[in-house]
Amino acid sequence: MSLLRHRFTITGQVQGVGFRPFVYRIAMENGVTGTVNNSSEGVIIEVQGDADQMARFDGDLTYKLPPLARVVTRDREDLSPLEAEDGFTILKSTGGLGHSVLISADVATCPDCVADIADPNNRRYRYPFTNCTNCGPRYTITRSIPYDRPQTSMSCFKLCKECGKEYEDPLDRRFHAQPNACPRCGPRIWLTDNLGVMIAQGDESIRRLACELCEGKIAAIKGLGGFHLACDARSDESVAALRERKHRPDKPLAVMVPNMEYARRLAEITPEEEAWLTGTQRPIVLLPKRHPFPLSKHVAPDTEFVGIMLPYTPLHHILLGDFCAPLVMTSGNFSSEPIALGNREASGRLSEITDLFLHHNRDILIRTDDSVVRVNPSTGDPILMRRARGFAPSPIFLSQSGPTVLGTGPELKCTLTLTKGDQAFPSQHIGNLSNLETMEFYKEIHDHLENILRVEPELIVRDLHPDYMTSQWAEELGRERNIPVASLQHHYAHIHAVLAENRFTDPVIGLALDGTGLGEDGTIWGGECLLVMPEEMEHQRLAHFAHIRLPGGETAVREPWRIAQAALWELGVTEPGNYRWPWLDSFEAESRFLPQLLEKGVNAPKTSSCGRLFDAVAALCGLANTITYEGQAAIRLEKVQDMRETKAYPCPLMAADPVALNTLELVRCVLADLADGVPVPNIARRFHLGLINGLAEMAYSFSLLLDIHHVALSGGVMQNLTMAELLPKALEGMGLIPLVHREVPPNDACISLGQAAWGQRKLLAERG
DSSP states (O other), rough: OOOOOEEEEEEEEESSSSHHHHHHHHHHTTTTTTEEEEEETHHHHEEOOOOOHHHHHHHHHOOOOTTTTTEEEEEEEOOOOOOOOOSSOOOOOOOSOOEEEEEEOOOOOOOHHHHHOTTTTSSSTTOOOBBBBBBOOOOOBBBBSSOOOOOOTTTTTTOOOOHHHHHOTTSSSSOOOOOOOOOOTTTTTTEEEEEEOOOETHHHHHHHHHHHHTTHHHHEEEOSEEEEEETTTTTTHHHHHHHHHHTTTTSSOEOOOOOOOOOHBBBOOHHHHHHHHHHSSSOOEEEEEEEOOEEEEETTTTOOOEEEEEOHHHHHHHHHHHHHHHHHEESSSSSSSOOOOOOHHHHHHHHHTSSEEEEEEOOOOSSSOOOOOOOTTTTOOOOEEEEOOOTOOOOOOOOEOOOOOOOOOOSSSBBBBBEEEOOOOOOOOOBOOSHHHHHHHHHHHHHHHHHTTTTTSEEEEEEEEEHHHHHHHHHHHHHHHHHOEEEHHHHHHHHHHHHHHTOOOOOOOOEEEEEEEEEEEEHHHHHHHEETTTTTEEEEEEEEEEEETTTHHHHHHHHHHHHHHHHHTTOOOOOSSSSTTHHHHHHHHHHHHOOOOOOOOOOOOOEEOOHHHHHHHHHHHTTSSSOOSTTTTHHHHHHHOTOOOOOOOOOOOOOOOSEETTTTTHHHHHHHHTTTTHHHHHHHHHHHHHHHHHHHHHHHHHHHTTTTEEEEEEEEEGGGGGHHHHHHHHHHHHHHHHESSSSSOSSSSGGHHHHHHHHHHHHHHOOO
């Protein structure tokens, strides 16, 4: 019998996902001999058998992959057979300087492990750290590759005899499950008050915590990627107290429910939304509320949507099983700070917010917030609002392979991205870089990504704004390492991000719609129609929204009434007429002074921002004189729409250099309808429809002029469900082809991806 021997090198998400036991099983089933091991190059398989055995093995290796595996490349090399080989062996992992391994994102508890913790006869009954090769922590506990127990925060927990037997048995589902543990040998939990006084330990901690939450207490719970702040989502008093202590007066709070049955009591849920709720990533999913809404009015007061997630760790399953009702589960931090990570850090930072702490002693190495997703009802596609747990550090696959580039991101909704070959690795959500604590978190993530990817950038790309902390850090890093630094304008980066994740390389018309980004002319951009030619590395601003001034600068962003009055001033309206301005009751003195500020142009920068236009209309309609979180005014404006309204305000193009979309005409129409007593819900709908029509007609005009038929859509405004659903439809109705985000958020979290992808093309072009 003639023997064949092959060596396979498999790269991708193939470590920590049960790949080696899978290979062992299919080797046994097909009667082949050989070896398999993890290395920094990937999974290395040497396999030997006759032609039929090898063909069957090859087919199984291709079509029967473990559910969490993601193969990027599979190389095969012919070897000389080894006559004496008589079995198949799993070898120990090897290190090295290769960089072809993807660390798995954290994975929600699988049904088998849920069954284990629910079975009184199982030794892992109610054990909050139960896991197997198909589920559990990955990214958040991993120091470096290869992904083996010594490289994780489980290295300090010595396996007991029973766990060790599972870990060593290739046919056990816990074979080489690096976080494998049981109550005898694994991490433990305990409950304290906010002064650190012990209340309970072990399983009693969860039972006692559930009782305390029923009594209205607020708890800090150590989870997978950091601490949550939790309270009874049904209790107005508890949720209001949490908001007051956390300094988060209005922004919606996420809710964790025990199961899908309870989720359906709270929200209308489509099959696509249920798939996200119950899948391995388990993000928070934004869902339309049922009415009457059975939870506290303070959970999500500004919107008709509620953010719901299901338990994704054994601890959550046990706690929600005991509590039997929804819990608010929000990031364990004060607003604008990074999520708390360690026990001492949490006790120091969160004791003013919380009454209780549920601690455990499995270290979290990487802070990771919950991800947030909503589903486009027209397409069933996801719109990511925040990309973190369950997604990071999964790559975005690019249209080209090239040198490593670092995109340092913007200041708000910040992420950073490193490229490696034809893959881009956006970090998890980091947040707004408004303080040193968040900047330190940003640096931690940069160092960690470089370490696990084993790369060093050949180019750093930053935002055009020189005062962003990310821009200054990029320049410092460039000088320190002697790496060149390039800058890319904010909105061009948005469009390059859409192109990168769609792997699209032809010229496009880009609509970048957000709140703020420094433009090439020194003004604040945010409502932009752009020509982007990725292969030619050329950009051009084709058109923009009509300018509005921001009287008071950043103060105007927090006080939208200022933007509304500035928009009226642009229209020549300087005094209230038939419609009394809603802000006069609270800001009459400031309002009288505002025209002088606008006339002099002192601290009143120009902006073409789409986000600020939404702010102006919301304030004019009496929905938001001031805001407490980004996007609040626009969220309220979207919420009040009367969906039966079909009229759209006119929003024409007007001659300028560049061309401008006359968005001030929308404001004029809003004012006229308000003066005529038209209800605000109708006005809100007419505004949305008018803006969508204006954008589509503008894109169509440039499509005819330039013979370009693809339109890339990006920017935080594309998280508005009305815009996300109807703008692509309007473009399609004109024969255009929209390109949208599905893998990264359309808000500023995508900027670093666009920077990195553009930077890689720049290096490739310079090198011919």
